[in-house]
Amino acid sequence: MSNFLKRFFTATSTLNLLPAFLAALVAGAILSAMVPPLQSPDEASHLTQAAVISQGSLFGRSTDGRVPGGQLDQQFLPYFENYHKLRGTPNKLTPEIRAAGDALAHSGTTVFAPTHATAYYLPVVYFPQAAGLAIGRWSGLSIDDSIRTARALAFLASLVILFGAVKLYAPNMFVLTIFMLPMMMFQIVCAGIDGITTATAVFALSFFMRSLEKKWQAPKSLLLLFAFSLLVVCTTRQHLVLLLLLPFYLYTVRKERQLLWMGLTLCVLTVAWTLYITSVTSAVAPSNKSNLMYYLNSPSAAWSLLVNSIFNTENIRSYLVAFIGILGWIDTPMQSWFYKVAGLFTIATIGFSLTLKGSHADWSARAFLLFIGLASSLLTFIIMMIVWTKLPATQIEGVQGRYFFVPAILFGFALSGAKIPMRLKGLQSALLCVFALFTVYNTAYVLNHRYNLASASAAVGNLAINAPGLVPTHQRNFTHNPLRFRVITT
Numbered sequence: 001m002s003n004f005l006k007r008f009f010t011a012t013s014t015l016n017l018l019p020a021f022l023a024a025l026v027a028g029a030i031l032s033a034m035v036p037p038l039q040s041p042d043e044a045s046h047l048t049q050a051a052v053i054s055q056g057s058l059f060g061r062s063t064d065g066r067v068p069g070g071q072l073d074q075q076f077l078p079y080f081e082n083y084h085k086l087r088g089t090p091n092k093l094t095p096e097i098r099a100a101g102d103a104l105a106h107s108g109t110t111v112f113a114p115t116h117a118t119a120y121y122l123p124v125v126y127f128p129q130a131a132g133l134a135i136g137r138w139s140g141l142s143i144d145d146s147i148r149t150a151r152a153l154a155f156l157a158s159l160v161i162l163f164g165a166v167k168l169y170a171p172n173m174f175v176l177t178i179f180m181l182p183m184m185m186f187q188i189v190c191a192g193i194d195g196i197t198t199a200t201a202v203f204a205l206s207f208f209m210r211s212l213e214k215k216w217q218a219p220k221s222l223l224l225l226f227a228f229s230l231l232v233v234c235t236t237r238q239h240l241v242l243l244l245l246l247p248f249y250l251y252t253v254r255k256e257r258q259l260l261w262m263g264l265t266l267c268v269l270t271v272a273w274t275l276y277i278t279s280v281t282s283a284v285a286p287s288n289k290s291n292l293m294y295y296l297n298s299p300s301a302a303w304s305l306l307v308n309s310i311f312n313t314e315n316i317r318s319y320l321v322a323f324i325g326i327l328g329w330i331d332t333p334m335q336s337w338f339y340k341v342a343g344l345f346t347i348a349t350i351g352f353s354l355t356l357k358g359s360h361a362d363w364s365a366r367a368f369l370l371f372i373g374l375a376s377s378l379l380t381f382i383i384m385m386i387v388w389t390k391l392p393a394t395q396i397e398g399v400q401g402r403y404f405f406v407p408a409i410l411f412g413f414a415l416s417g418a419k420i421p422m423r424l425k426g427l428q429s430a431l432l433c434v435f436a437l438f439t440v441y442n443t444a445y446v447l448n449h450r451y452n453l454a455s456a457s458a459a460v461g462n463l464a465i466n467a468p469g470l471v472p473t474h475q476r477n478f479t480h481n482p483l484r485f486r487v488i489t490t
Helices: 003-010 012-034 043-054 076-083 095-100 123-138 142-166 172-179 182-189 196-210 220-236 240-252 257-285 286-297 299-310 313-325 336-353 360-387 401-418 423-452
Strands: 069-073 107-112 487-488
Touching: 003 196, 012 142, 012 182, 012 423, 043 069, 043 076, 043 107, 043 123, 043 142, 069 076, 076 095, 076 142, 076 313, 107 257, 107 286, 123 142, 123 196, 123 220, 142 182, 142 196, 172 401, 172 423, 182 196, 182 313, 182 401, 182 423, 196 220, 196 240, 196 401, 220 240, 240 257, 240 360, 286 299, 299 360, 299 423, 313 336, 313 401, 336 423, 360 401
Parallel strands: none
Antiparallel strands: 069 107, 107 487
């Protein structure tokens, strides 16, 4: 670690963040303990990818070379099946389910596990989870303890990245509020990649905002971290690919040629990765190409589908509700009144975060961030239209509220520009503390009733989730298992 990074993480100002870091760590640990394994969408797929990587296979394939994947201890399969009994059903975490999960240990016998659902993502984003699973395997922990270790390391990595970003450039009240919403907290404490990718995106944006100060000179180590963060985000969250424009914009401001070369290099690497991984996984997703060709030949159909999906009032309501939080496998809503309170508070933070003063250069940067945020939101619909929506279609399916986390954060950074409003700073801090306690308590309350108490339906408000692709999972059919395993003795 360079001298700068040592100073960066040991400076006095970092100590001022220590109480907030410890509070977030405790709150996250409590929520993580309350969420049974595999209750976040596709958590099993993410854990499978991490387990394959923990075996040393970054770019593994099947023996015929057509399917991406690698070796997975066969005891993960009954573990996954055991905890999938909870998803999309009113089932509770009974002592029998818990005991069945706790009893499973690493066997030494592996199966081939396809990872076509997660192979699109740069493997490095799974390193914390992979490290947790490797530690569990090497130290003789059970499957359950290994997975909980993977969860813990992913959560810790997200917090470290996020607080590093805050130290680099303090976000405004609106951005901080987004990280206190139940959906964000839920995803961060689970073993998926939402927490790491969102925190990494915030780090890149914090560097961008700090670099707008022409007097500030970024050390090479921090510049490399900026480039690395963009590569991670843009190769794991394709709808955020326009973040690759950040180095080019900084070049127009700072006139440093290294930023131009950075942007060009990142574009080449992102395109190369996309072409490579698409060629590897094309055999399992033939419909994507047919959908793309259909919309290219019928642009009016694509436009009509986009307009119908984006401006449908019921869809908008569902996206907003899901953005605040529908937990579990989109089957655990918060209390009905909670959405009103959390929504109004989030809107109110705009007033605390908005800065109307600023130079021409500052307003230009803010407009640039707003453009990327809006374009990334539109790109979300376009991608889901191609890769998820079956033809013929009247609505784009599969769009979830959590996909708009980073676009909303881009909007938040655009609100303030280079100078964070300091008005009523004490009141802002007090309100954020109260809101954090409010959301953590109510999230814990809902999770406890969902997974532990028999009266969940009476305690938690029911919501009609009608947006396409956001059908509560108790109404879905999970009998189809896209994973096929082959037993191999090692």
